Amino acid sequence: MSARTTGRTTIHDVAADLGISASTVSRALSPQGVVSDETRRRVEDAAARLGYRLNSAARNLSTGRTHALGLLVPDLRNPFFAEIAKGAQNRARARGHAVYVADTNLSAETELEAVEMMRRDVDGFVVCSPWSDDERLVAALSGVPAVVMHREVEGLPSVTAALHDGMRQALDHLRALGHARIAYVAGPAGSWNARERRRGYEAEVPEVEQVMLGPVVDQFEGGFSVADALLATGATAVVAYNDITALGLVSRLAARGVRVPKDMSVIGFDGLDVATLANPLTSVSVPRALAAEHAVDLLLRPGTSSVVLPTQLVVRESTAAPS
């Protein structure tokens, strides 16, 4: 009874109750254990009755596997990463794994520390690390299974999105509306994502037609501050490196009396909910929860290779034909 209330029932208690050996209980409770159906039934029954709960520390110690994953994100306040955390954690739980999350506060140091701290306690890492350089990342992660998200790193499996294609969708949409001069607001140069998105634009737009703005560092403020420069270029449409930057843009444009989409079409990138709340923003949706689920699967599956997920333009109210 006290064992029951304290959750301290062990397989030995279950075994004793049934008059069988602990190993049989262990096997019966393990998915790949070989026991008779009858035995399994009785064990499961007794386990439930006695309030048995697996002690994973003991299991970890003897198997070396922890059934836990580490998730590294630069900042949970960023909804992009919050959704990744949600997805990863849901998927992991469904597969019987727990997830340790480490918010690395945008610091490569902290990232390293977190990996060091958790590496023996997890079966692998899902890593969101847009900033730190490849070498450092590979070095920190050496010896532990890991998959990186929304980034490609030589030597590590990754889950990414078809950013280039997403950019093409955005530009095709604007061109179809009749826009000839389409600007781009680039994101931080150090970020893999920002780089790829920019490359998508550069690959899609003939060099002479390119109108490049930024790079911005602070997302909203950056967009806000680059809006005046945008107006000076004579562009009739703009694609921003992400949604928050697009919102900054829209905000300043409104202050300047420029109507969106009438006077300026604006497209964001990511497809965050927050960007559709007050200002229904046309945006290229980049999978987040789904990508995280894939990352977890990749980590837990034997043959691990990279995955590229599709992106999708979502047209809302910030784009229209030029007037």
Place this chain on the structure above:
Amino acid sequence: MSARTTGRTTIHDVAADLGISASTVSRALSPQGVVSDETRRRVEDAAARLGYRLNSAARNLSTGRTHALGLLVPDLRNPFFAEIAKGAQNRARARGHAVYVADTNLSAETELEAVEMMRRDVDGFVVCSPWSDDERLVAALSGVPAVVMHREVEGLPSVTAALHDGMRQALDHLRALGHARIAYVAGPAGSWNARERRRGYEAEVPEVEQVMLGPVVDQFEGGFSVADALLATGATAVVAYNDITALGLVSRLAARGVRVPKDMSVIGFDGLDVATLANPLTSVSVPRALAAEHAVDLLLRPGTSSVVLPTQLVVRESTAAPS
């Protein structure tokens, strides 16, 4: 060497290297272990040199403590909870603890499952559970240390915010500006937070002057949809149960041609960043990361009692004197 690269160095390896016993190594590496300074120094040195890393499964098994915390949040996409996760996790890491996060998807079932799944693997829980009823919560958590956040539950320590006082600040601000008729948009009846905020309003405003709207369920849509009713009341100012609802309100008011703050003052609650981005919203700031840090401290500290954190009105551009 192979031990080193695989991270499989044990205290025995360190002990052997130094020609001492494993217990001495264990003591030297433990904060409260009693060894000579000289020994400790040598052990620390050898441990570092050999790449020793504590196997927490082994430690857990022998001590029963895991140095891990479970964090239950209803939805990480909600920035309120994302910030809590960030704060909890940062604080825990600083104190040498890891955190398992479980996003319970707003489901009491999932909450229960998560607790069952993690209860033997953590030293305690930090619980954000605005919805599920007290009994269920207490029952699920019985036998494990736990502190609840932004909610009070009989029999559990909690970290809450001075909501009533925050509401008073908001109302005082509006009254000082000259508003006489101040409406309130209530949140979901089932939520502890929504209930407390509403009570704050009810306690602060004489019954005959109260203008109660809602309750809303969907935050943004709810605010959006209640805006017309608000206009019909003749109120010149409104306090919304949270920021997102306030944004919904503002959005619909704009569509109706009602200028904020000129024609209607709006105050939100929570003080989320997202609410200051495009629409600088006057709001009552409710601590999130800080509250989470307190919750972690409470859990890790021996004498655990409840804490109430202050709230603070932050005046921005959505409030003004009535015109």
Place this chain on the structure above:
DNA sequence: CTGTTAGCGCCTTCAG
């Protein structure tokens, strides 16, 4: 199919 036997790596008495 089931029982016996050894640990997994660490901490914690108990002696010395």
Place this chain on the structure above:
DNA sequence: CTGAAGGCGCTAACAG
């Protein structure tokens, strides 16, 4: 202050 011994709860051979 340090060493030896035992056990935390579970799994994994190895026999039967």
